[in-house]
Amino acid sequence: MSTAHWSTQDTPIGPFTAVVAADGAVLGSGWTADPGELVDGISPALRPTELVRRRDLGPVSRSVRRYHRGELDAIDLIPVRQRSGxxxxxxxxxxxxxxxxxxxxxxxxxxxxxxxxxxxxxxxxxxxxxxxxxxxxxxxxxxxxxxxxxxxxxxxxxxxxxxxxxxx
Known part of the structure; x- marks a missing residue:
């Protein structure tokens, strides 16, 4: 069983949710308030079996806020994990x-x-x-x-x- 954390925050263009692995890598993210919409898009090899809501995801949440405030490079160093060919x-x-x-x-x-x-x-x-x-x-x-x-x-x-x- 793998657990991931998720959080939703308001942005100028609507709610933004991120699903993050235990090590802080983003597994899924997008402009929705429903983490289930994100889980469906995560590779089956990485898809968490349990989601735990957090108010804040630390560096991930901070980077989203900073990006929407105009610090466009705030997202660049956030680790991401996806799997495919x-x-x-x-x-x-x-x-x-x-x-x-x-x-x-x-x-x-x-x-x-x-x-x-x-x-x-x-x-x-x-x-x-x-x-x-x-x-x-x-x-x-x-x-x-x-x-x-x-x-x-x-x-x-x-x-x-x-x-x-x-x-x-």
Whole structure:
């Protein structure tokens, strides 16, 4: 049995919840007040069997508050743990290198991940990302400027991109 902790906090764009392993690594996160929505997206190999609510998750909660106040790099050093195939693992690592305020197209992201023809694979990495914000899949959009998809809604994605452009 594995236990993880979760906490929800208010942000300018709604409630944000994070599910964190005992060692502090983010397993799942997003703009919801329901930790169950996050658990479903966590890899079965990492999915906790028990969730314990905490008022605050220490560094994780502080980084979320700081990010939403304009300290865009506050999320960068928070550990994240996700599991999948080799390409998705690598693509999630690459997503963490895309600077705030400098979004990329899916084509650019695929090239950054070393597989320029894997545009659908790049989009899949964004869609399967369980650790929103900490693995900033919101920084990837379609050619021509269309937002593409975002699990937490296009209004949230637009707010994040505008926030990063204004602060960065």
């Amino acid at each position: 080799e390409f998705l693992q690598h693509a999630w690592d690459v997503l963490r290198t895309i600077p705030a305020g400098k979004p990329q197209t899916y084509s650019d992201f695929a090239a950054l991940a070393g597989r320029p023809s894997a545009i659908r694979g790049a989009a899949l990495a964004c869609a399967r990302n369980a650790a929103a914000l900490f693995v900033p899949c919101h920084r990837v959009y379609r050619i021509g400027g269309a937002l593409g998809g975002f699990r937490w809604g296009l209004d949230v994605k637009r707010w994040l991109l505008d926030h990063e452009a204004a602060v960065g």
